[in-house]
Amino acid sequence: MAKYKFSQTSLERLEGVHPLLIDISLKILQYWDCKIIYGLRSHAEQARLYSEGLSKTMNSLHLKQEDGYGHALDIAPYPIDWNDTNRFYYFAGIVKPIADDILKPHGWYLRWGGNWDGDLELNDQTFMDLVHFEIRRGG
16 A cells, blocks of 8 residues: 555646556555646647757657557656755665566566666766656666
């Protein structure tokens, strides 16, 4: 049973998101209170974020993919303190093993916006998106 629960707003933001990401999100609530910032995005919303420099692509996994789901979530530890980046790193350390347990049996893996290239070197990122988590096929 989860220690925390999502607000109605966070639950609404999970609509259209891949079920595996929803499973990960719900499991996180057993350990840490968190808030869904973005789930599935429209093309118009993605274009706006791209034009504002808040996204670096128009091919975002927040957009509906071939299977009909968004494959990305922006999720933050709650309460959110955007200046406390250490808290986001710690949060990602909670999310990663939860995601691995859920995703690996299905042939998916988690990619995090604080370590895009997956090399565990956190200082070589050109775009930090510490709240961004996406699922991808493969290992």
